Amino acid sequence: MKVGVLSFAHVHAAGYAGLLRRMEGVEVLTSDPDAHSAPPGEERGAELAGRLGVEHVDSYRELFDWGPDAVVVAAENSRHRPLVELAAKHGVDVLCEKPLATTAEDGEAMVAACREAGVRLGVAYPVRFSPAYAALREAVRGGGTGPVLTVAGANNGRLPADARAWFTDAELAGGGALMDHTVHIADLLDELFGDATRAVEVYAQTNNLMYGEGSPGGVPGAGPGGEGRDDRRPVEVETAGLVTVRYDNGAVATIDCSWSHPDHHPTWGGLELQLVGERATVEMDAFGQVVSGFDDRRREGVLLPWGTDLDEAMMRSFLYGTDDENAVRVADGEAGLRSLRIALAGYASARSGQPVRLGD
Structure with missing residues (x-):
């Protein structure tokens, strides 16, 4: 299974990338084209990917050309919508960091885009697990x-x-x-x-x-x-x-x-x-x-x-699902x-x- 990580902006992004790298049967590719916007002292982009031991590309276009089965959106909260809509456009399931968005309008548009594309939209609430x-x-x-x-x-x-x-x-x-x-x-x-x-x-x-x-x-x-x-x-x-x-x-x-x-x-x-x-x-x-x-x-x-x-339990549930009807599922x-x-x-x-x- 191929899983992409879109942006290292969120504090959990590095953890997700490292977790995916360790999961058997998962290939991970990261991209963080907005890394230059971070203030000095914040480790992001190719530098962080190298330290984590994961592959990195310069643009989201290259990442989607790779053909991911799913992506994790870990950008700044107000930048979730374009990345979720990009994943929907490519027919790729997406797990989005919380909160879903910063406005109800953006959140509604993201839900609609994934519904119309027939892809799953999950939100990262690991405490459920x-x-x-x-x-x-x-x-x-x-x-x-x-x-x-x-x-x-x-x-x-x-x-x-x-x-x-x-x-x-x-x-x-x-x-x-x-x-x-x-x-x-x-x-x-x-x-x-x-x-x-x-x-x-x-x-x-x-x-x-x-x-x-x-x-x-x-x-x-x-x-x-x-x-x-x-x-x-x-x-x-x-x-x-x-x-x-x-x-x-x-x-x-x-x-x-x-x-x-x-x-x-x-x-x-x-x-x-x-x-x-x-x-x-x-x-x-x-x-x-x-x-x-x-x-x-x-x-x-x-x-x-x-x-x-909890992050691993959430990620496995999102990627592989469960046959237990009573089990907690990803939001x-x-x-x-x-x-x-x-x-x-x-x-x-x-x-x-x-x-x-x-x-x-």
């Missing part, structure tokens, strides 16, 4: 919790600006922490509740107290790993938020979508849910499979992950569009200070 989520899903769908009343979710992480500066560019990213982190939990709840339940109203508040003007934070200076961080500058997008979503089954969910982990935290971030049902309360930690310890040489705590590789374009609309409604609510009904 967490064993912790599988246990929570079984508890809810098996009736153990009873009807869901409330969900409290947190998807926190480090400010991603030192790895990929475009994450704090509102035009390229579509926003800040709200756009980056709301959609993961919104997608989990979309999958959990199924087709019979939909989000109907969103209320959100955001701020930039940690990395705005006059804050003690700011964006680290450019440089691999963020070393030499004495030229901090403020971030214009929101870096913290709380989103409340009401569903038509009566459930209410809150989502902490903040970039609140300090630079030297031993992990990039995490995702946790606490779900309260009529008969039981269940909790999940999507990245709780870790061995904790202390590195005496570096004088710092360490957390070493083990267990399921499709429609699911990606629904989670995007929740994030966009969150921004509208934060601007107005009022709840926003989806569909209005």
